Amino acid sequence: MRKLEIIVKPEKLEAVKEILEECEANGVMISNIMGYGNQKGYTKMYRGTKYNVNLLPKVKVETVIPKEMAKTIIDKIVSEINTGNYGDGKIFVYDVEDAVRIRTGEHGQEAL
């Protein structure tokens, strides 16, 4: 199994959720984070003054899926979420040793 950790702008949350549902990912964990990527924040104008915005609000969507679903989901996110602008987001992929459904005690892919 794999965990995809998908970090996007908050306004992209609905689009990511739709992609995950279309791809039949079975569950998600969503949290609000603050972050920066390669641009390390940027400069903003507010009432005539420039100031540095170092941390931006982002949404983190995590989903645990069978290994063979990862490529399809990643490719679909890249093609549908990509605007060509900085800050479109990142996907990190991790290995998952086991999953357990508490209701039934099932382990592994059965538990997804």
Next chain:
Amino acid sequence: MRKLEIIVKPEKLEAVKEILEECEANGVMISNIMGYGNQKGYTKMYRGTKYNVNLLPKVKVETVIPKEMAKTIIDKIVSEINTGNYGDGKIFVYDVEDAVRIRTGEHGQEAL
């Protein structure tokens, strides 16, 4: 070492913490998330109207433990948290490469 990522209903947080203390897990990280599992949310009645609740508030409890403690903790959570109803929660298990205690600079299991 292993990380257990335990996702349960907020009202189960105290029970999970108690199990972890009984099992002598040495630490926890707790965060509030929103999520859905296999049922992808459900339908709720509010003032006579049905509407779809897609994301539910959940609590995520993470604990990093020696590998050989994982089974005991998982089994205890399954047997004590399980109500037989949908939405009892999930446990995901990850491998942990290293742990470091910042106060002492210790690495590995000594640092747990």
Next chain:
Amino acid sequence: MRKLEIIVKPEKLEAVKEILEECEANGVMISNIMGYGNQKGYTKMYRGTKYNVNLLPKVKVETVIPKEMAKTIIDKIVSEINTGNYGDGKIFVYDVEDAVRIRTGEHGQEAL
């Protein structure tokens, strides 16, 4: 690639961010969590009454980096964040299978 998960007191966030920038880590995800470590909380006095504080607010800083940068960053955090007091914090290290930049579709270290 590796993920460092750095848990510190909220007042240490700026110091951790500075270390990560000096070490040229390319991005961070920051979240607020509640936690306890080995001391399982502690006893506090409030208006003459002792009570147990079991969960303390902490900040979690996650950064995904090339494997060979991990040691430098960890050593710098240990030497600069360490006060010698309990609760200085923890670093957990995980393997990362892949990283993807959504804007470009790049994979792997190129995407960091």
